[in-house]
Amino acid sequence: MVFDVLHCSFLRGDQYAIALALLDGGKVVLGVLACPNLPLTSLKDAGQHSPNNEVGCLFFAEVGGGTYMQPLDGSSAVKVQVSAVENPEEASFFESYEAAHSMHDLSSLIAQKLGVKAPPIRIDSQAKYGALSRGDGAIYLRFPHKGYREKIWDHAAGCIVVTEAGGVVTDAAGQPLDFSKGKHLDVDTGIIVTNQKLMPLLLNAVKESLKEKAPSS
Ligand SMILES: Nc1ncnc2c1ncn2[C@@H]1O[C@H](COP(=O)(O)O)[C@@H](O)[C@H]1OP(=O)(O)O
Ligand SMILES: [Mg+2]
Incomplete structure (x- = not known):
């Protein structure tokens, strides 16, 4: 529990x-x-x-x-039910209110690549998962700064609330969240949430944006 x-x-x-x-x-x-x-x-x-x-x-x-x-x-x-929006231009996205909790510049780049027109909806807490589960917005982007490790209690309830409403919750590589490893979630880079139709487009936009943002060697 x-x-x-x-x-x-x-x-x-x-x-x-x-x-x-x-x-x-x-x-x-x-x-x-x-x-x-x-x-x-x-x-x-x-x-x-x-x-x-x-x-x-x-x-x-x-x-x-x-x-x-x-x-x-x-x-x-x-x-x-989660939003049925299929056209990213009609989607809006949630992110943390706190810039210290999630990289707003990265989510803005992802949204731009997707063609999302609406400004981000910035609210605190797992209320984002609740609002997404009833279709208030179609996407949730969460990219903590380097070194932060997500805790299972910050995502477990929100995750099932969204998935049972027809949504998909994965890390930035498209892998489902693994709640079996103790108190931490060992996610690749971040957590992304959307409906089944938009997920492939979102994953592409995330991959491209991460590549663009990666420090060149
Ligand atoms: N540096 C951080 N990066 C990402 N998330 C954080 C950070 N510090 C705390 N959190 C956690 O983010 C959650 C809320 O996220 P948000 O409102 O931005 O979606 C909180 O549960 C909080 O944990 P805690 O409850 O231990 O303070
Ligand atoms: Mg907490």
């Missing part, structure tokens, strides 16, 4: 998440993600807030059972 509580974004009043995941033999089989500050309506419609600016979403997923979102006030849960 892996559990992640809060971090400094909570203190800033931004997005934060409480995440719980169950691992069975290194496989994530259940995930619950509470996002108390996430609007009930899509972040795509930032100008069109839901009545009373209602916030507070719970996402939950069990392997093979799909992903559901339930308002934290306890009203009924609805099944959610």
Whole structure:
């Protein structure tokens, strides 16, 4: 069982998440993600807030059972699906609010290569996985600076919430995340998330961008 509580974004009043995941033999089989500050309506419609600016979403997923979102006030849960966007020009992408957590210049290059027109949606925490699972945006790019090692509790719940909603979560080389190696995820370079249609295009854009950014020898 892996559990992640809060971090400094909570203190800033931004997005934060409480995440719980169950691992069975290194496989994530259940995930619950509470996002108390996430609007009930899509972040795509930032100008069109839901009545009373209602916030507070719970996402939950069990392997093979799909992903559901339930308002934290306890009203009924609805099944959610990742964005069906196939044209990257119509896609928008999530990344960390903190430039110290993910290389914004690299994601901007990747987005440019893909032809993404929308500016990045920068929010904290695993709320990005929740928002992506209901199609608020189609892509999540996470490229920590050299030397940072990702922890399983920062991704386990979000990973199953997105995959059960039809999305794909891999490292920058296209390999699935391996939750069987203890507390760290030994990912190649970064973590990328999108729908099945966009993943091959995204992987190409990531490979080209990494090559371009690599220091020449
Ligand atoms: N230098 C770093 N690079 C990438 N991620 C980090 C770094 N330092 C902390 N984190 C982790 O990133 C997560 C939030 O990421 P973000 O909001 O940018 O998506 C947090 O759980 C945080 O871990 P921790 O909870 O130990 O502070
Ligand atoms: Mg944390």
